[in-house]
Amino acid sequence: MELKDSIFTDLVDGHLASLIHGSCISTPTVIVIGGGISGMAAAHILHNASLKVILLESRNRIGGRIHTDYSFGTPVDMGASWLHGVCNENPLAPLIRQLGLKLYRTSGDNSVLYDHDLESCTLFDMEGHQVPRQMVIEVGDVFMKILKETDKVREEHTNDLSVHDAISIVLEKHPELRQEGRAHQVLQWYICRMEAWFAADADMISLKNWDQEHVLSGGHGLMVQGYYPIVKALAKDIDIRLNHRVVRISNGSSNAMVTTEDGTNFIADAIIVTVPLGVLKANLIEFEPKLPDWKVSAISDLGVGNENKIALHFDNVFWPNVELLGVVAPTSYSCGYFLNLHKATGNPILVYMAAGRFSYDLEKLSDSSLVKFVMSQLRNMFPNATDPIQYLVSRWGTDRDSLGCYCYDIVGKPEDVYERLRAPIGNIFFGGEAVSIENEGSVHGAYSAGIMAAENCRAHIMQKIGSIDKIKMVPLSNQVIEATTIPLQISRM
Structure with a gap:
C-alpha cells in the first residue's frame, strides 16, 4: 500500500x-x-x-550486481559472471536447466587459481615477454606449499592475522620458498588472483577464515548467455x-x-x-x-571488496586461444589479467579485471583514461593490438547503489x-x-x-x-x- x-x-x-x-x-x-x-x-x-x-x-x-550488457551485440556480464559450483547441488541449477542456459567450465575442483586452471593461462612480464609455462607451473606449486604452511601459522597464533602477514611469516621461516626475479613476479600474480577471489588485498583478508568457505563441487563455469x-x-x-x-x-x-x-x-x-x-x-x-x-x-x-571490469570489443582477434592473459609484476597490486571471452563465446572480447585497492584507484580515472591504460598493457604483450571498437567500464566501488561488490572476512x-x-x-x-x-x-x-x-x-x-x-x-x-x-x-x- x-x-x-x-x-x-x-x-x-x-x-x-x-x-x-x-x-x-x-x-x-x-x-x-x-x-x-x-x-x-x-x-x-x-x-x-x-x-x-x-x-x-x-x-x-x-x-x-548482476548486470548483463548487450551493447556489444552479445551478452557481457559487467558484474557477476561465474557459477561457482557447476553441479546439481547448486541451488541455481534447476533454474539454469529449465531456462536452457549454457555454461563454459573454466576450471575443475581445487584449481590453484580458484576459477581457472593453470593450463588455461598465458602470462607476460611488464616488458611483454612471455613467461615460460614450466615456471608458471613450478611457482604455482610453491604457492600451494606456502598456503599450506599458513595453516601452521594459524595454529601457532591465538589472535587472527592477515593472509599477507601469514605469507610473510612462512617465507621468513622457509627461505627456500622465496622466489627471485621473474619467479617472484609470478608468485605475486598468484597472490593477485587470490585477492581477486575476495575482491580485497591480502593484508585485509582474515587468515583464520580465508579458506573456510564451502565451495561446491564441479568447478567454476561462465554463464555464456549472461x-x-x-x-x-x-x-x-x-x-x-x-x-x-x-x-x-x-x-x-x-x-x-x-x-x-x-x-x-x-x-x-x-x-x-x-x-x-x-x-x-x-x-x-x-x-x-x-x-x-x-x-x-x-x-x-x-568487509566489502571491490572488483571492476573494463570490457573491450575488437573487430579481430590478435591474442592466443587461452582463457586468461596475465601480467606479472613485482607486487600483486601491479599485476593484471584479461578474461578472453572469445574462448568461451566466440566473440572478440577481452575483459580486464582489477580488484581491491587497485580497483578503487582505477575508478579515479575517466573511462577514456582507463581504456588507454588497459590498451597499454595489451600492447606490451601484443604490439600489433588494434584499438577497441567499443568498451564498457564498471565502477562498483563508487556506485551509490552498491558501494562495493561482495563481502569478505x-x-x-x-x-x-x-x-x-x-x-x-x-x-x-x-x-x-x-x-x-x-x-x-x-x-x-x-x-x-x-x-x-x-x-x-x-x-x-x-x-x-x-x-x-x-x-x-x-x-x-x-x-x-x-x-x-x-x-x-x-x-x-
Whole structure:
C-alpha cells in the first residue's frame, strides 16, 4: 500500500497501520527492498506463496550486481559472471536447466587459481615477454606449499592475522620458498588472483577464515548467455517499482513503513532488506527505531571488496586461444589479467579485471583514461593490438547503489557475525549475499539468502495472523522443479 501522507508517528505506534491493514488489506503484504538476485528470489518465493509483494529498486533496472550488457551485440556480464559450483547441488541449477542456459567450465575442483586452471593461462612480464609455462607451473606449486604452511601459522597464533602477514611469516621461516626475479613476479600474480577471489588485498583478508568457505563441487563455469535471464525469470509477475530509492524504514509494533527518496510511503506487514552491505555500511537508509548495537556491529564486522571490469570489443582477434592473459609484476597490486571471452563465446572480447585497492584507484580515472591504460598493457604483450571498437567500464566501488561488490572476512571477524547480520528485527528481515554463511560473495549464496529470508518472513506473518498453514510455500514454480532431469549444458572449448 502506497501513501503520500506524513504518517510516521502513527505508524511507529502501530495504530494507523493496523487500521489500514484491517480495513483495506485482506492479503498480507511484504515489501522487498533491492532488486538483485537475493531480492528477486525472495519476491518470487513470497509471490508464489500468494502473498502481496512489492519490490522497490533504486536503479532503473533489476539485477543489482548482476548486470548483463548487450551493447556489444552479445551478452557481457559487467558484474557477476561465474557459477561457482557447476553441479546439481547448486541451488541455481534447476533454474539454469529449465531456462536452457549454457555454461563454459573454466576450471575443475581445487584449481590453484580458484576459477581457472593453470593450463588455461598465458602470462607476460611488464616488458611483454612471455613467461615460460614450466615456471608458471613450478611457482604455482610453491604457492600451494606456502598456503599450506599458513595453516601452521594459524595454529601457532591465538589472535587472527592477515593472509599477507601469514605469507610473510612462512617465507621468513622457509627461505627456500622465496622466489627471485621473474619467479617472484609470478608468485605475486598468484597472490593477485587470490585477492581477486575476495575482491580485497591480502593484508585485509582474515587468515583464520580465508579458506573456510564451502565451495561446491564441479568447478567454476561462465554463464555464456549472461546472468540476466535468471533474474528476468524470477521477476515474472512481480510488482517491481524501479527508480524507488529507499531512504527510511520505520518498524511499528504490527506493521512497517518504507519511505522512498521522493517522499512516498509504503506500508506492509513485513519488510525484507536485501540491499548490498556497502549501502548499509554507509547508512544510506535510516532505520526508525535505530538498529540495535548488535546489528550495527554486525554490519561493521564484515568487509566489502571491490572488483571492476573494463570490457573491450575488437573487430579481430590478435591474442592466443587461452582463457586468461596475465601480467606479472613485482607486487600483486601491479599485476593484471584479461578474461578472453572469445574462448568461451566466440566473440572478440577481452575483459580486464582489477580488484581491491587497485580497483578503487582505477575508478579515479575517466573511462577514456582507463581504456588507454588497459590498451597499454595489451600492447606490451601484443604490439600489433588494434584499438577497441567499443568498451564498457564498471565502477562498483563508487556506485551509490552498491558501494562495493561482495563481502569478505576481515581480520578478527567475530564468529557470530553472519548470524547477527541475518537475524530479523521485528517485522524486518535481511537477505543479500552478505548473510549467506557458507557461500558469501557468490550468486547462489545471495539467491539462497533471499529464499531463507522469504521463508522466515512468511512464517512470521502466518504466525502473527494465526494461520501458519493457511498459505502454502512453493520454493519455485512447478515448471522449474519438474526440470530437474534436464542436464546442465556444459562446454569446454
